[in-house]
Amino acid sequence: MLHDRVHDQPWWKSAVVYQIYPRSFQDSDGDGVGDLEGIRRRLDHLAWLGVDAVWLSPFFRSPMADFGYDVADHCDVDPLFGTLADFDNLVARAHDLGIRVLIDWVPNHTSDRHPWFVESRSSRSSSRRDWYVWRDGRPDRPPNNWQAAFSDGPTWSWDEPTGQWYLHLFLREQPDLNWANPKVVEAMQRVLRFWLDRGVDGFRADAVHAIGKDPALPDAPEKWTGMPWSALNDHQSTHDILRGLRRLIDSYPGDRVMVGEVFLLSTAAVARYYGRDDELHLAFNFPPLFAPWEAGAWRHRIDRVVEELDPRGAWPTWVLSNHDNPRHRTRYGSEDRARAAAVLLLTLRGTPFIYMGEELGLENAEIPAEGRLDPGGRDGSRAPMPWDGSPDHGWPPGDGRRRAAPWLPWPPQAGVRNVAALQRDPASILNLYRRLLAARRRSPALSIGSWSPLASPPDVLAYERAAGDDRRLVIINFGDRDAPVPAPGGPWRADAGIVPGPGAVVLSDAPC
Numbered sequence: 001m002l003h004d005r006v007h008d009q010p011w012w013k014s015a016v017v018y019q020i021y022p023r024s025f026q027d028s029d030g031d032g033v034g035d036l037e038g039i040r041r042r043l044d045h046l047a048w049l050g051v052d053a054v055w056l057s058p059f060f061r062s063p064m065a066d067f068g069y070d071v072a073d074h075c076d077v078d079p080l081f082g083t084l085a086d087f088d089n090l091v092a093r094a095h096d097l098g099i100r101v102l103i104d105w106v107p108n109h110t111s112d113r114h115p116w117f118v119e120s121r122s123s124r125s126s127s128r129r130d131w132y133v134w135r136d137g138r139p140d141r142p143p144n145n146w147q148a149a150f151s152d153g154p155t156w157s158w159d160e161p162t163g164q165w166y167l168h169l170f171l172r173e174q175p176d177l178n179w180a181n182p183k184v185v186e187a188m189q190r191v192l193r194f195w196l197d198r199g200v201d202g203f204r205a206d207a208v209h210a211i212g213k214d215p216a217l218p219d220a221p222e223k224w225t226g227m228p229w230s231a232l233n234d235h236q237s238t239h240d241i242l243r244g245l246r247r248l249i250d251s252y253p254g255d256r257v258m259v260g261e262v263f264l265l266s267t268a269a270v271a272r273y274y275g276r277d278d279e280l281h282l283a284f285n286f287p288p289l290f291a292p293w294e295a296g297a298w299r300h301r302i303d304r305v306v307e308e309l310d311p312r313g314a315w316p317t318w319v320l321s322n323h324d325n326p327r328h329r330t331r332y333g334s335e336d337r338a339r340a341a342a343v344l345l346l347t348l349r350g351t352p353f354i355y356m357g358e359e360l361g362l363e364n365a366e367i368p369a370e371g372r373l374d375p376g377g378r379d380g381s382r383a384p385m386p387w388d389g390s391p392d393h394g395w396p397p398g399d400g401r402r403r404a405a406p407w408l409p410w411p412p413q414a415g416v417r418n419v420a421a422l423q424r425d426p427a428s429i430l431n432l433y434r435r436l437l438a439a440r441r442r443s444p445a446l447s448i449g450s451w452s453p454l455a456s457p458p459d460v461l462a463y464e465r466a467a468g469d470d471r472r473l474v475i476i477n478f479g480d481r482d483a484p485v486p487a488p489g490g491p492w493r494a495d496a497g498i499v500p501g502p503g504a505v506v507l508s509d510a511p512c
């Protein structure tokens, strides 16, 4: 049953969202690539786990240069993933189970095979020329010094037949749309309506901070390396566009939501994308994702969120892993740390995003250079989900003829680190996630309550969550040595006494 308001707040504030990378979750037809029907069949697992919503990475028609983030038709399912009917069945089943469905929306660019771009590049006088970002110049000198993501080349490609450059912040197969053109705004709004009318509960907006461009497209300062355009693409015009999108989404019933990927590594910059509660409902804040496993570093990241978001009434999000970065189990280096990190993720104030497989404590798959398929080298966190301990781990068996093995190798230890095995073990990390999700559901303090820090030893982070009579004390020991519970007098039942290092406890002020 879907309730729009939980504790008198929109559902997405108390929700836990689970990210599914469709290629890697569950295959149903034996081609070695996960699909929508596979996801539908595994929704029972997610209901058992207790998540409130799923976010599906792109499943739209695509030549797959960026594995679906290069969209060639926003309003159709790629045959690799199934059909629109499969999508409808998935949404219906998810809603029956009380799980909401968010989908990826890729507004910054399209595939170069999208009919809009095919038409745009056909001639300088094409009616769609101005749907993308074209600039004059000499074929040997790109219009500015920006470097594209996933390559060391420029963000510009020269189009020989029409004698102009086109802009692509990512691959050359992903030309940037020109959002200064009202026709582009209308067309992309139609895409949102198409899916809202089909019953989706919201969107994860890809690289959304980059859609409005400074028309001057100025050079990046020399000192900037990596992706200089990321910080340069923090332009005022994006905020105007977002206000229009927010009005559209809020015109639908049911508290639909847009969470934006704002890839700016400053929480102050991210905070501006909430506007005055009239732009994004939620925004990813990635600095914590890049923080080391240290109490001080995390405290600093949390303080930034409290200082930048709270005064605006903006609701935070928390992410430890996703399909673009090495898994945090691998980054942090041990399962004990991953377990303590799960407590952190699921008890901070804000909406947590779980990346599929982190509930199994999965590590990145080790993929030799010749087996890597992603232009950005991100394959390791995209390895397929192991469902059981059989040789095919619950995927259709590959027989080398009609059926194919999964598109990427299995993550380490899939024989023991899989859903079926960890479900049977009450002490597993999977059952820890399940208990934490259940505790959040029962506790207004943990799901929507206030957050206040408590004094604690250097390796320990301690905080209180409170809502009305419901109060919880959370203690995360980042260190490798056991630490005493820094229980502050008061009502706490400090019966744990010691927090193992690394480890975590959640205490209640009432027997539970």
Ligand code: TEU
Residues within 6 Å of the ligand: 066, 069, 070, 106, 149, 170, 206, 207, 261, 263, 323, 324, 325, 376
């Ligand atoms: O990511 C945008 C983005 O900025 C990151 O990919 C970043 O460049 C990367 O993490 C650096 O390692 C989004 C999607 O999440 C990503 O999968 C796509 O490739 C990208 O947009 C283009 O659509």
